[in-house]
Amino acid sequence: MEQKLVNMPKTKRGLVTLEKITQSAEIEFGTKGYYSTSINDITKKANVALGTFYIYFPDKFSLYCYLLNQYSHDIRKFIAMKTESCEGRIDTEKLGLLGFLEVIKLKPYMYNIIWESLYVDKSLFIEYYESFALKYIIRLNSGKRKNEIRDIDSTVIAYVLMGISNFIGLKYVMFEKDEDLEAIVDQVMDVLKHGIFL
Amino acid sequence: MEQKLVNMPKTKRGLVTLEKITQSAEIEFGTKGYYSTSINDITKKANVALGTFYIYFPDKFSLYCYLLNQYSHDIRKFIAMKTESCEGRIDTEKLGLLGFLEVIKLKPYMYNIIWESLYVDKSLFIEYYESFALKYIIRLNSGKRKNEIRDIDSTVIAYVLMGISNFIGLKYVMFEKDEDLEAIVDQVMDVLKHGIFL
Numbered sequence: 001m002e003q004k005l006v007n008m009p010k011t012k013r014g015l016v017t018l019e020k021i022t023q024s025a026e027i028e029f030g031t032k033g034y035y036s037t038s039i040n041d042i043t044k045k046a047n048v049a050l051g052t053f054y055i056y057f058p059d060k061f062s063l064y065c066y067l068l069n070q071y072s073h074d075i076r077k078f079i080a081m082k083t084e085s086c087e088g089r090i091d092t093e094k095l096g097l098l099g100f101l102e103v104i105k106l107k108p109y110m111y112n113i114i115w116e117s118l119y120v121d122k123s124l125f126i127e128y129y130e131s132f133a134l135k136y137i138i139r140l141n142s143g144k145r146k147n148e149i150r151d152i153d154s155t156v157i158a159y160v161l162m163g164i165s166n167f168i169g170l171k172y173v174m175f176e177k178d179e180d181l182e183a184i185v186d187q188v189m190d191v192l193k194h195g196i197f198l
Numbered sequence: 199m200e201q202k203l204v205n206m207p208k209t210k211r212g213l214v215t216l217e218k219i220t221q222s223a224e225i226e227f228g229t230k231g232y233y234s235t236s237i238n239d240i241t242k243k244a245n246v247a248l249g250t251f252y253i254y255f256p257d258k259f260s261l262y263c264y265l266l267n268q269y270s271h272d273i274r275k276f277i278a279m280k281t282e283s284c285e286g287r288i289d290t291e292k293l294g295l296l297g298f299l300e301v302i303k304l305k306p307y308m309y310n311i312i313w314e315s316l317y318v319d320k321s322l323f324i325e326y327y328e329s330f331a332l333k334y335i336i337r338l339n340s341g342k343r344k345n346e347i348r349d350i351d352s353t354v355i356a357y358v359l360m361g362i363s364n365f366i367g368l369k370y371v372m373f374e375k376d377e378d379l380e381a382i383v384d385q386v387m388d389v390l391k392h393g394i395f396l
Contacts, residue, residue, distance in 0.1 A: 033317045
């Protein structure tokens with residue numbers, strides 16, 4: 001059986017402490033990187049005793065994996081929430097992309113932490129995007145059955161859409177601030193509806 | 199005046215040594231990361247004396263910047279070569295994407311090294327993609343004047359295309375091996391020609 005990444009607290013107070021630890025880890029990993037961050041750095045930043053860390057996590061690696069899982073979960077949950085009343089694939093993609101951009105606005109270290117997994121453990125990086133793609137593919141296939149999506153390989157479309165979201169996020173959330181994200185999303189949707197060529 | 203990143207050798211033998219150093223740096227940075235790699239690791243791997251390093255580079259950071267510049271230059275040069283006889287934007291995009299996938303097949307550490315710049319010096323990361331985008335935008339604008347490209351913001355299109363190339367590269371070069379890259383590129387071109395929706 002796989003080792004548990006986290007011992008979930010049973011009390012509200014425990015949840016608050018866990019949250020303090022993961023938020024501090026996000027900042028420490030996100031600015032200094034995984035290897036330059038010690039458990040001591042994290043607990044100091046979180047203002048908890050070093051021993052408290054081990055109530056929740058067996059080691060630094062487990063906390064890192066837990067953070068990656070949280071990102072994946074948070075992004076999907078937020079997008080699901082944004083798109084729950086959407087009818088049809090076009091609206092879902094549009095509000096989904098907008099939701100993604102809003103999430104990374106709230107999580108400025110997300111790219112750093114996810115992409116550092118290339119060094120921490122490449123299989124985590126692959127697993128992160130493959131599991132994201134897999135859920136996308138299921139929805140695209142359902143869109144195909146409803147005649148909403150053209151007959152293009154669903155894995156290709158999934159990675160095309162993930163690439164677009166991530167790089168539009170880099171440009172209009174990380175590189176520039178205060179962009180009109182809805183106007184950007186409209187431009188992207190124009191590409192997804194009609195392509196780029198005349 | 200900016201400090202020079204590299205003292206370019208004037209002899210063929212010097213060029214060979216420089217090449218040995220940069221290739222070793224690529225492997226060391228690519229596997230252990232920038233911060234865990236010492237100049238000593240690089241010269242050892244390159245089988246040259248530690249002092250030899252300083253004939254070419256003032257420090258590790260300069261070598262790292264030089265590598266990033268080389269990637270950017272190599273990718274553009276290879277794509278320009280692949281697409282020089284192309285007529286029209288559709289063909290250029292198609293062979294350009296194929297060229298990009300072929301380059302990263304030859305440079306397995308490219309993603310690691312470029313994306314680690316988020317930690318090494320974020321402005322390098324931004325500069326890397328912004329300068330790439332800028333050259334793309336010039337070509338897209340020229341395509342618009344020739345009525346080959348639809349009236350969508352060129353910066354948005356540039357980042358859409360860069361996102362697609364990078365994530366299709368992740369999936370079909372890094373995650374999977376021996377994929378039929380031409381068939382994948384055909385599927386991507388279908389998206390770029392007609393969009394994804396029915």
